[in-house]
Amino acid sequence: PPLYKQRYEFVKDLVRKYKPKKVADLGCADCTLLWMLKFCNCVEVLAGLDICAAVMKEKMHRLTPLPADYLEPSERSLTVTLHQGSVAHKDPCMLGFDLVTCIELIEHLQESELEKFPEVVFGFMAPSMVVISTPNSEFNTLLPGVTVFRHPDHKFEWDRAQFQSWAQDTAQRYDYSVEFTGVGNPPTGMEDVGFCTQIGVFVRKYPQTRELVQCEKPTEAAYKTVFKAVY
Numbered sequence: 001p002p003l004y005k006q007r008y009e010f011v012k013d014l015v016r017k018y019k020p021k022k023v024a025d026l027g028c029a030d031c032t033l034l035w036m037l038k039f040c041n042c043v044e045v046l047a048g049l050d051i052c053a054a055v056m057k058e059k060m061h062r063l064t065p066l067p068a069d070y071l072e073p074s075e076r077s078l079t080v081t082l083h084q085g086s087v088a089h090k091d092p093c094m095l096g097f098d099l100v101t102c103i104e105l106i107e108h109l110q111e112s113e114l115e116k117f118p119e120v121v122f123g124f125m126a127p128s129m130v131v132i133s134t135p136n137s138e139f140n141t142l143l144p145g146v147t148v149f150r151h152p153d154h155k156f157e158w159d160r161a162q163f164q165s166w167a168q169d170t171a172q173r174y175d176y177s178v179e180f181t182g183v184g185n186p187p188t189g190m191e192d193v194g195f196c197t198q199i200g201v202f203v204r205k206y207p208q209t210r211e212l213v214q215c216e217k218p219t220e221a222a223y224k225t226v227f228k229a230v231y
């Protein structure tokens with residue numbers, strides 16, 4: 001299967017395994033991953049965030065309930081919400097999630113956004129689990145035609161050591177543990193380059209301490225809601 005599908009399947013497998021009720025996808029683009037997660041019965045709240053409203057709207061209709069969803073309502077409730085905004089900003093609508101996914105997002109962030117990202121995701125949202133995927137630049141020599149980056153909008157592409165040191169620093173600062181894996185196997189004989197896509201799975205070490213934080217000044221809304229469906 002194509003690489004993007006392998007990434008989505010990776011997340012879907014995690015959802016099946018850990019059964020999070022509330023999942024947020026940051027940099028959700030055309031909402032394909034959210035649409036796939038809609039079919040996981042454990043999920044009761046799905047939220048998407050992207051800086052680009054136009055890309056979210058492209059296939060947004062797929063998130064609208066179908067007649068069958070009303071004719072044969074299921075036991076579980078499901079709410080799907082899409083927000084326009086940046087992962088460099090905090091918004092209370094992103095609090096209380098069990099799983100936050102950032103698939104091929106961080107390499108699109110400007111330096112100033114990447115600096116704020118850990119505090120927003122790990123410090124503020126503080127979900128039990130965070131999944132971050134990004135290209136492994138060591139694999140690029142195997143990709144025909146890739147001279148600098150795989151995509152012109154990439155601000156950087158990290159090798160495994162760079163991603164892992166950033167991830168480990170971040171995990172340590174916010175009391176998470178992190179494990180590394182990936183998707184897209186290298187061809188036989190080239191195993192040294194690692195996966196095409198590198199993935200960090202972060203797990204929060206201690207139970208939520210958010211109550212403490214909420215005693216501080218409440219955070220004002222920074223995102224704009226562009227879609228909401230209640231099943």
Ligand code: SAM
Pocket residue numbers: 004007026027028029030049050051052055085086087088102103104105108109113
């Ligand atoms: N996660 C999707 C996937 O795996 O197919 C899309 C990944 S796409 C390569 C990166 C997405 O991140 C784009 O839709 C882009 O608009 C979004 N993005 C870039 N900067 C962002 C920011 N600061 N905050 C939120 N989303 C951002």
